[in-house]
Amino acid sequence: MTSLTTGTRQRAARVGGADRILGAREVTDFIAEQLAGIDADGLSVCVLVPDATRNCPLPLLVGAVHRALHGRASRLTVLIALGTHGAMSDDALAEHLGYRGRDLAEVYPGTTVRNHEWWKPQTFADLGTIPSARIEELSEGRMSGDVEVLLNRAVVDHDIALVVGPVLPHEVVGMSGGNKYFFPGVAGQKIIDVSHWLGALITSAEIIGTTEVTPVRALINDGAALIPARTYALCVVTAETPEEDDGIPADSDRSTALHSVSFGDCVSSWESAAEISAATHVTYLDAPVRRVLSLVPAMYGEIWTGAKGFYKVEPVVADGGEVILYAPHIREIATSHPEIHEIGYHCRDYFVEQWDAFQHIHWGVLAHSTHLRGAGTYDPATGEERLRVDVTLATGIPEETCRALNLGYRDPATIDVAEFTADPGTLVVPRAGEVLFRLR
Template identity: 60%
Template sequence: MSTVPPTSTTAGARTIGGTGDPLAEETVTRFVADALADVDLDGRTVCIVIPDSTRSCPLPLLLGAVHSALVDRVAAMTAVVALGTHAPMSEDHLARWLGYDVDDPARRYPGLQVINHRWDDPATFVDLGHISAQRIGELSGGLLHVGVDVKINRAVVEHDIALVVGPVFPHEVVGFSGGNKYFFPGVAGQEVIDLSHWLGALITSANIIGTRGITPVRAMIDQAAQLIPAQRLALCTVVQTHTGKVLAASFGTPEDAWAAAADVAAQTHVRYLDAPVRRVVSVIPHRYDDIWTAAKGFYKLEPVVADGGEVILYAPHITQLAAMHPEIEQIGYHCRDYFVQQWDRFAHLHWGALAHSTHLRGAGTWDPHTGEHDRVKVTLATGIPEHVVRAANLDYLDPATVDLDAAAADPDTFFVPDAGEVLYRLRGEQ
């Protein structure tokens, strides 16, 4: 006879599960139903903000549970895929990701409209207001003094309730993903995306990734979220690595639900090594289809790599650096100081692209006389042509020459299958 795990209240959120075994699907479904039963939904409209497939998440289970709890109560509901600036998902891809028949989505989700966040279309957005340069200075700890216009997908504003549904992981820009991050940058305009990502880059990925609490970037995101007129709620989950099964779930405001889930993610998705490693082979799963997304296989290993060490991103299936951001081929990958100390050359570019560049290149220095000196060697063993890789300031390795079995057995190599979601740190470091 199975025992249903008890629910509790943590940081103002209703919670279930933890760091132990995955929750049964029926337990998750009941938790969602009970949580939404306590919300005033009758006759109202709901915008459900969901992740794209670059995040491990049992979305058919979660969205199915939410849909079942809403369908007979709400006047209308729309699911918006929080792409940030990722590529739009095709109809076939959406059907697989959400678990419906591409020819008959209404059979699985009657009454639900599903749309991509079209970040490349100005008609997508509505203005929410402005955050002043003074306030950005306060939130960023003095790192930035630039005001920002806050824009968001109009679907969020045109519904009574905005409900985030998605997982929480260590994150290279904000510390831990989830919560209000699904609004900014998930369905946000370029302005907040650029500013928040560049702030994370100034702090550096290695210094912010896996940081609990309200980081400067999280503070900026939360400030922007206060401008959303809809009632904001969130169903945040922590999923088991490699299986995607739900370990824990929390429901409440995006701030409270995220905080509860991040506490669990900090215990389940951060692993510690006793000493630095010299060589990493990071095997990139197919959910990442360009380096823009696959770079997570570097971000989450950089903290454990010794000075002068190497991270090899093994991904023969990847054939381009950044499908939606071709400017990366012209910018290349460089450390933070390369841009900061030559700011006049780069300030006109999208700061989000500059941030991505620094995140994959990692820590380093730049000097006008001696040039750039990077702490770690980054090598791509992908389907990207060698000349493109080297022109982008990265090292190249023919993936056909990589023996994964030998790498896994090599005591001098730290072998990471299915890289990109678990963060590795050195023991004793926060």
């Protein structure tokens, strides 16, 4: 186990590393040891976890947390940090947390499981305001205005909030995880919009994969400082393992493969995990490629989340190149965000240069639009938009919908993965969406 320090002060405890894959026993023993050291007796605990759009062995992790806290905590609530994703069904929750076919009370006695119901105003508690001067400072003058900080009241109504989830390269904040599970994970619309649009203004290309505290990370840390509950995080780094790999410990399996687990406050544990994730979830190429075929996994059920198959590969695509998102299972653009059909997909400058026409749209939707379209320019005098790369959907979404949204279309039935793999100018990315590709 490694301890990370700032100066002489111990920061986060960690088990594992970039060159290791942990056994399940190592993980559970570490979690038990760390949670035994916190004052949780007689206190209520809210455990924040990701939804199914993150690859994470939650049954292993939440099971270990429950064993460490059940009988000590006065009550336990597991809160799904949806952000603005769609709610998970009861069956999906049971599968996600490992109690499928059994009663919740049998597997996790004394525990409540809840979706973050972001669509209901009564979900939120008002924690205060981040002042305009701070927003101007963080955005280097790009944005201004006070930002109200609304958070799911389940967090506020518990004595302790414990984040449990992976740290991965992220297009808005640099590296996901930690306090991001509060903002935007279970936050109100305003801080979601401001944080995502700030990331879009800086651009995904500049932010993604950054392990330092980006302006967006600083903003969400400011929001988290207003949380009245004591906050901790178990930040994990998942392991990508090929089918033929025999290096997984005998007491684990591929569905629970982890490189590391870090525990501490939400900043130090995130820093610890981000260090490992930068070594395990970033792949470097020596030269740009003409085309990328991203094989989008089933955990992304719509383009709103499946677009990660573009974000993570755009940095290695040559100017004028193409990214194909191959996902025959995807038939929706964004079920919770119909505004995207109003604006389509465009580069950042398309919106900035026509702000009066678009500022009424949720800025998080505008940010999603720019992230999927990537770098480009817009000339307001001529109305011409020039985009650095082409984005083509090979999905179950009709061609007319793709074209109307300013995206390319290809019939997924015409995709032969083996043929693309044999093309030296094409990079084929399996399970696209979590590993970032960069040029050296």
